Amino acid sequence: MTTMGEAATSEAELEIERLMTLHPKGFDLSLDRITRLLEVLGNPHRKMPPVIHVAGTNGKGSFTAFCRALLEAGGYAAHVHTSPHLVHWHERYRIGVKGGRSQIVDDALLADALRRIAAANAGQEITVFEILTAATFLLFSEQPADVVILEVGLGGRFDATNVITDPAVSVIMPISLDHQAYLGDRVELIAAEKAGIMKRGRPVVIGQQEFDAALDVLVSTAERLGCPMVVYGQDFSAHEEFGRMIYQDEFGLNDLPLPRLPGRHQYANAAAAIRAVKAAGFPVTEAMMEEAMATVEWPARLQRLTEGKLIQHAPEGAEIWLDGGHNPAGGEVVAEAMAAFEERQPRPLYLITGMINTKDPVGYFRAFADLAEHVFTVRIRDSEAALDPVALAQSAFDAGLVAEPAASAEEALKEITRRQLPDAIPPRILIGGSLYFAGNVLADNGTPPT
CATH class of the missing domain: 3.90.190.20 (Mur ligase, C-terminal domain)
Structure with missing residues (x-):
């Protein structure tokens, strides 16, 4: 079995390189191809644990890291999908461990999933990102866990992850101008794309938003879909006080250590994670919050x-x-x-x-x-x-x-x-x-x- 230390020439990386010669590397925003492929695979996305689905321009990765730290502090096994990777493709998939820290996917496991997906696709038109997303669903449906934290790749509405129809909670982190060629050149247009991950009647957590125009779109979309909704700065918040982080929501106030991730912007990211885990139906104790603030880690973010x-x-x-x-x-x-x-x-x-x-x-x-x-x-x-x-x-x-x-x-x-x-x-x-x-x-x- 190939280990991550050898991942530069690993089975999975070689399989991905092969797929890249056959399929386009870019984004082609549509759900038709991924839906067809998942159908052939037996719809693994419908067989996963409860999903915390997160979109946004900035802060998605930090939010995901806080979520994972919080859930793992409670002893839950959390599968985690993030993108892009930093060094190895394997980083996109963390496999949950009950009572422990999730682990970057084993190379042989990922390589096997990719081969099965390529066989199921049978040479039909598809993008590499869609294949990688299908791998997320296959891996996370076949490995036991309590929860999936699923980060959107690009946009939301037509992102390949948006085949999820009943998330435990949809989360929208800060929105600003990015990927304008795909998503539009105004924040309200980008917000409308990100809001596409909201599902009728399912809980929504809206993180800190710099632009009122974006916030208005997110709130109106959640209201139109009848989603139970909480908004940063209105229903929950976090700030620094005497060298501690004060988190507050409708359930009360918690006096916590400052997050291990530096920067004041991380207070709002941490707050969104705490509130999202609660909205997903997981009990959150002050001890879990304290441990999460002390143990959270997220490479290449300060x-x-x-x-x-x-x-x-x-x-x-x-x-x-x-x-x-x-x-x-x-x-x-x-x-x-x-x-x-x-x-x-x-x-x-x-x-x-x-x-x-x-x-x-x-x-x-x-x-x-x-x-x-x-x-x-x-x-x-x-x-x-x-x-x-x-x-x-x-x-x-x-x-x-x-x-x-x-x-x-x-x-x-x-x-x-x-x-x-x-x-x-x-x-x-x-x-x-x-x-x-x-x-x-x-x-x-x-x-x-x-």
Whole structure:
């Protein structure tokens, strides 16, 4: 049996590579093909444990991590589907363990599921993402668990995960402009697509929303479908008080440790997870909440890198953070976290950034205009959509930053080290701009998700 340590040449990865030569890699938003395929497979999506279905532009991954930590603190086995992966395809599928921590899927198990799906599809037109989603349903229906946490891939209404007809709860996290080519160029249009995961009469949790136009669409959709609904800021909330997180909903108030995931934006993500688990019908105790805040983990979301092959090239004493935030809203929350770190402990801030061409780089960089001392731009490996580092540096310049291209993250770290003056304060370095770039960095650093 192949282990995850060998996953770069694993059975499952080879199977996915083969499928990619046969089928398109992109998105073709429709439910017809996935519905047909699932029918041939015996409709595994109808045989899964209760589903917590989550959509949104930002915060889905952190929400999922909080949900998993909360449920596992209660002893529940939670299957988890997320996308994209950072280093290995296997990361998209976590298999629940009763009374323990869910595990990234075994390679042989995933490879077997992919082969069965390819055989069932029999060469018919389909996208790779739809095959990968079918694998989610097959794996999660055949392995015992108490709950499934299912993250939408793109949009909601026509996303391949939206064959779920009776979720335990539908959750909509913060909505902002992203994937405009597929979802529309106004937040209310994007909100309408995300709201497509709401199902008639099923509970809905609406996370913190920056835009009233998006919130209005979500609320009106839930009302039209007769969904029991709770809204962040109205029915539940969280805030910091005396170094603790205060969570409050209609059931009462809880005084909890601050989440292990840094950044004030995580309070709202944690709150949405707590309220969603309750809405899904699981009892939530204060002890579960406390344990979840202390144990939650989510790679490449303000992840502190303290060891590894790559970061040994950074200046001694440097503080290094990795974050996959990639759109203007994501840039704003990460910049807010950097500003909070700066207030607590001043350090010069450097950015090492790689992005893909479906994003708004100027909008992302603008959030750092008054914070970052210098930007190094890097091309993302193995991505046809990777932005040219020279063009990306120009975007940073257009946002008011000093920037230059670098051959790699390693070269950028070496250059920062070369510029470090003796006795100068060690810098703070933020590596990010894309989950794909974050994956490159974790792979090069020898610290993939586990």
